[in-house]
Amino acid sequence: MANDDDVLESVGPRLRTLRVERGTTLAQLSESTGISVSTLSRLESGQRRPTLELLLPLARAHQVQLDELVDAPPTGDPRIYAKPIKRHGTVHIPLSRRPGGLQAFKQILPEGYPGNDVTQKTHEGYDWLYVLSGQVRLKLGDQDFVLKEGEVAEFDCRVPHWFANPGPGPTEVLCLYGPQGERMHVRARTT
Numbered sequence: 001m002a003n004d005d006d007v008l009e010s011v012g013p014r015l016r017t018l019r020v021e022r023g024t025t026l027a028q029l030s031e032s033t034g035i036s037v038s039t040l041s042r043l044e045s046g047q048r049r050p051t052l053e054l055l056l057p058l059a060r061a062h063q064v065q066l067d068e069l070v071d072a073p074p075t076g077d078p079r080i081y082a083k084p085i086k087r088h089g090t091v092h093i094p095l096s097r098r099p100g101g102l103q104a105f106k107q108i109l110p111e112g113y114p115g116n117d118v119t120q121k122t123h124e125g126y127d128w129l130y131v132l133s134g135q136v137r138l139k140l141g142d143q144d145f146v147l148k149e150g151e152v153a154e155f156d157c158r159v160p161h162w163f164a165n166p167g168p169g170p171t172e173v174l175c176l177y178g179p180q181g182e183r184m185h186v187r188a189r190t191t
Helices: 005-020 024-034 035-044 052-062 066-070
Strands: 085-087 091-095 103-109 127-132 133-142 141-149 154-158 161-164 171-177
Touching: 005 035, 005 052, 005 066, 024 052, 024 133, 035 052, 052 066, 127 133, 127 141, 133 154, 141 154, 141 161
Parallel strands: none
Antiparallel strands: 085 091, 091 103, 103 171, 127 154, 127 171, 133 141, 133 161
16 A cells, blocks of 8 residues: 555656646646646646645646545545546547556547648557547558457557548547557657
8 A cells, every 4th residue: 555655746747647638738727727837847746745725726627536636545436437538639538547557548539530641650658459430540660551340459659650530430449558658759750
């Protein structure tokens, strides 16, 4: 069981993960909470201990329970009450609880996502995706695949990759991401 110091130290990374998942800047969060950018930055980096006066407005801004911010012990209810996150025209529904570890998401990609720009990216980690409905076009290195309902793909993210929903209609995908997969993507080198 984690001691109080361990619990408090884990709040900063959890706050940062929530903010990044929602595509919010420190300045935007500061404006909505009334907490200074420097205090928010120090909280996220672990240089400032979280207090109830800071956590309450942050929980409201992120639309999460205070328990989720501090990783409160489970109350016996194993259900996860997912709150959809809308980003770049897609919907991400978290299906797991712990930021920073392996995370599961359901993603809904609108038809035509992300557009015509086929820019492959690379990053650390592995991606795993399962197509629930619709189809996904996956460009992996020089290969080009269309994954249909019931198909799954797993690949090393250091290989240049890109995916899209060629339609018709929206596509629903289950995805697993590890901590490295949550890092910022970088453009693949062109040859």
